[in-house]
Amino acid sequence: MATNFGAYEAVIGLEVHAQLLTRTKAFCGCTASFGDPPNTHTCPVCLGLPGALPVLNGEAVRMAVAASLALGCTIQQHSVFARKNYFYPDLPKGYQLSQYELPLALSGFLEFDVEGEPKRGRILRVHMEEDAGKNMHGQGNASIVDLNRAGTPLIEIVGEPDLRSPAEAAEYMRRLRDILMFIGVNDGNLEQGSFRCDANVSVRKIGEERLGTRVELKNINSFKFVADAIEVEIRRQITLVEGGGRVHQQTRGYNPERRETFLLRDKEDVADYRYFPDPDLPPLDLDEVFIDAVRAALPELPSPKRRRFVEGMGLSAYAAGVMTAHPRIAGFFEEAALLHGDPVKVANFVQSEVLRDARTTGLSATFPVTPAQVASLLRLVDEGTISGKQAKEVFTAMAGSGQDPADIVRERGMAVLDDAVALEGMARELLAANPKQVEAYRSGKTALLGYFVGQMMKRTGGSASPAVVNEVLLRLLGSPT
Incomplete structure (x- = not known):
């Protein structure tokens, strides 16, 4: 449902941070994993000790290039890592290795639908950077810093201010997550922070061209909270302006229980970060052969896959959406459809029975049965050996067992009565x-x-x-x- 802000319109741009699924960190050999005891994956490089030198992770570069290509960006064959200077406890070096003036990729786009209406959000840039550590508060009377995550490879996907509603922002984020998961570079886990976003929000009178003063909402980690936080901030800004006040450039957080945004700090300008090229890292120079190889290895993206399921296989738009909700679900469906031959019947059965007990975690998924079992079971229905109702009983019996459905039918004497x-x-x-x-x-x-x-x-x-x-x-x- 479109949100009505009266005489005002919102102007929204998202900055999405996506952790790349490499085994090691961006500039050292430490393990990049989540949930281990604090400060067990650190070394002189990610601790920022004097004299420690970074070495760029080649697999992180490949994944960043793959993501940029999937988003329609132009890869810059020459890019430069810079030091972004700021001082927080979770940033041991006193700066973050990132890219600024010469990023990895420019000028992409993301297409998505909101209530059946097609939308297009431009992407300004994609650049590589390292993550910070994590401040952990409430440890007795102290706060501590866990640096396991410091140095984890990220890409930042900077969107143009093309979004006009909280719903558009949430759907943009969903579709971006889908793409990164389908190409295997990000696990899409919002709760663990491996996929998170900052939202730049401003308001202006409808018809005005000039942008209002933007406020940045930091580290929003769910699709619902993205939409909620943006709507709350839009209404705060409109109330402020209507009351004769002025919006200040700030960084704010979001409290979902109280449904309000709160001040974190005054927003820095670019000059405050004092970017300059990192003297310890040479420029990143990529040749066309490497870029073409990454492009050729890209799998089918979720949007064309959904279109193929509808136009080539006869699925409804809704069923195609369900079958592409996760890359492993799509793979399961396609294998079962190939074995059985009727994609519509397979999709209906997967939706109604299989997905009820399927579980997804990151890029992995577990299913109660195999695609081959589904295909065999549906063939028994097609042949009239069992009814559709009996198929559900057989499915329950074979879930987790590995048994062939024909054996279950024979053992239970479940042949269709057609006398x-x-x-x-x-x-x-x-x-x-x-x-x-x-x-x-x-x-x-x-x-x-x-x-x-x-x-x-x-x-x-x-x-x-x-x-x-x-x-x-x-x-x-x-x-x-």
């Missing part, structure tokens, strides 16, 4: 026991056929062939007057 003579005998008994419903059907209330079919399926434990049951009942009931 017309036997079913006719049951149908005659059913009609004799329900004379009023029979009379009503023959008087024109044909919807009662569904009642009779349901009763027949109940009597046979769901094993009767629906087609044969319908044929028998229609013949016995005769034509309604």
Whole structure:
């Protein structure tokens, strides 16, 4: 639903920080992992000890180039690492290694839909940088610093101020996360901070061209909070301006319990960071052969995959969205569809049964059955060996077992009852026991056929062939007057 801000419009640009899934940190050999005891993955380089020299992680470069290409950016063959100077406890060197004047990539875009309306958000730049550590408060009467994360490789994806609503910002972020996960460079974990965003928000009167004073909302770690925090900040700024006040350039946080933003600090200008090229790192020079190799290795992106599922496989737009909710779900579906041959049937079954017990964590996923089991089970339904209702029972039995569905059907004696003579005998008994419903059907209330079919399926434990049951009942009931 579009948000109405009266005579004002919002101007929003996102800066997304995505951790690259390398085994080691950006400029040293320390492990880049989450959740280990504090300060167990540190060395002289990421601790910023005098004389320690950084060495660039080549795999981080490959992943950063892959992400930039997937976002339609132009790779700069010559880029430079700079020192971004600021002083916080979680930044042991007193500066962050980043890129500024000569970043890795420029001029990309991201396409997405909001309530069926296509949107396009331009991307100003993608640059590489290192993460800071983590301040941990409330440790008794002290605060401590965990530097395990210091030096972890990131890309920062800087969006142009093209977004106009909280919903657009949240959807932009979702689609960006999808792309990074599908190409395997980021695990999309917002809670752990490996995918997070800062939102630059300003307001102006509708029709004005000049941008208002922007406020930066820091480190928002959920799609819901992105939309909520931006809306709260927009309304704060409008109230301030309408009351004759002035918006100040600030960095603010968001308190979801109180639904309010709060001042963290006055926002620095670029000059405050005193960027200059890092003297310990040579410029990053990439040749066309390397860039072309990374481009050729890119997998299919989620948007064209959804389009292929709809146009080439016949899925509904909704089903295609569900099948591309995670790269492993998409892989599971495609394998099962290839083995079975009817993508629509497979997608319906995956949605209704398989995903109920599927679990995703980062880029991994676990499923209760294999694609081959799904394909075999649906073939039994196609052949008339079991009914759709029985398929759900077989699915429950084979989940986690590795058993072939045909073996389960054989062991349980679950073959479909399609003996017309036997079913006719049951149908005659059913009609004799329900004379009023029979009379009503023959008087024109044909919807009662569904009642009779349901009763027949109940009597046979769901094993009767629906087609044969319908044929028998229609013949016995005769034509309604």
